[in-house]
Amino acid sequence: MNLPDSNHLQSFDRLGFALIPNVIGQEEMAQLIQAITQTNPNSTAIRQRGQGTYAMRNLLETVPAVKTLAASTPIRLLVESILGPTAFPVRGLLFDKTPEANWKVAWHQDLSVAVKHRIEVAGFGPWSIKAGIQHVQPPASVLEQMLTVRLHLDDSHEENGPLQVLPGSHIHGKLGAQEIEAWRNQTPATPCIIGQGGVLLMRPLLLHASSPAQRPGHRRVIHLEFAAKSLPGGLEWLATQFA
Numbered sequence: 001m002n003l004p005d006s007n008h009l010q011s012f013d014r015l016g017f018a019l020i021p022n023v024i025g026q027e028e029m030a031q032l033i034q035a036i037t038q039t040n041p042n043s044t045a046i047r048q049r050g051q052g053t054y055a056m057r058n059l060l061e062t063v064p065a066v067k068t069l070a071a072s073t074p075i076r077l078l079v080e081s082i083l084g085p086t087a088f089p090v091r092g093l094l095f096d097k098t099p100e101a102n103w104k105v106a107w108h109q110d111l112s113v114a115v116k117h118r119i120e121v122a123g124f125g126p127w128s129i130k131a132g133i134q135h136v137q138p139p140a141s142v143l144e145q146m147l148t149v150r151l152h153l154d155d156s157h158e159e160n161g162p163l164q165v166l167p168g169s170h171i172h173g174k175l176g177a178q179e180i181e182a183w184r185n186q187t188p189a190t191p192c193i194i195g196q197g198g199v200l201l202m203r204p205l206l207l208h209a210s211s212p213a214q215r216p217g218h219r220r221v222i223h224l225e226f227a228a229k230s231l232p233g234g235l236e237w238l239a240t241q242f243a
């Protein structure tokens, strides 16, 4: 793995994302895929469309191998290079595209975080419940200090609906519909093309989207979010413990 150096970090700050190839080796990848595949499909954390599982929530809680991954040396090195040594994982998701679940997602920022309990705190809201877990939209200042690590369980290429990003769109706070439209018109989208075992680092406020795959097959991504600071007013991140 090529660890991000100061040039990488400067471009990460400016662009809001970085692609790091070959972070996790083949053997560990095979074990992770097995752990994901064996996860009980009756779990409420899993979303299905027809016969296809296309998303799993609460991955840090439901798949021990994912919790171990979040604490593994290669992931810690990447996370600490951006958030520092106090960083901890706060949410884990899986996204997949299959012939049965060949979905798309419109341009958006990731605005919600998972918390243990609902406590009204100024600047936090609206609230929602996803797979039984309390979620809330924190102020942009909280999201700006978070990092998303997306580990690719399959090669991500032009034809399997890769994530696309609008570079530089992460430093303007939460964007309204018109601002998102303006970004789309001004800024060419960058597809995040990377091989199995590679990582996309991104800020949650970076505008991102993806299209259905042209050649549907698995396109699995483990999506881990990290923070480095506690929340105000008694609010608690859902997951704050290392594996």
Ligand SMILES: O=C(O)CCC(=O)C(=O)O
Residues within 6 Å of the ligand: 095, 105, 110, 161, 162, 163, 209, 210, 221, 223
């Ligand atoms: O994996 C994708 O294509 C989209 C994921 C997504 O919507 C997200 O990360 O918020």
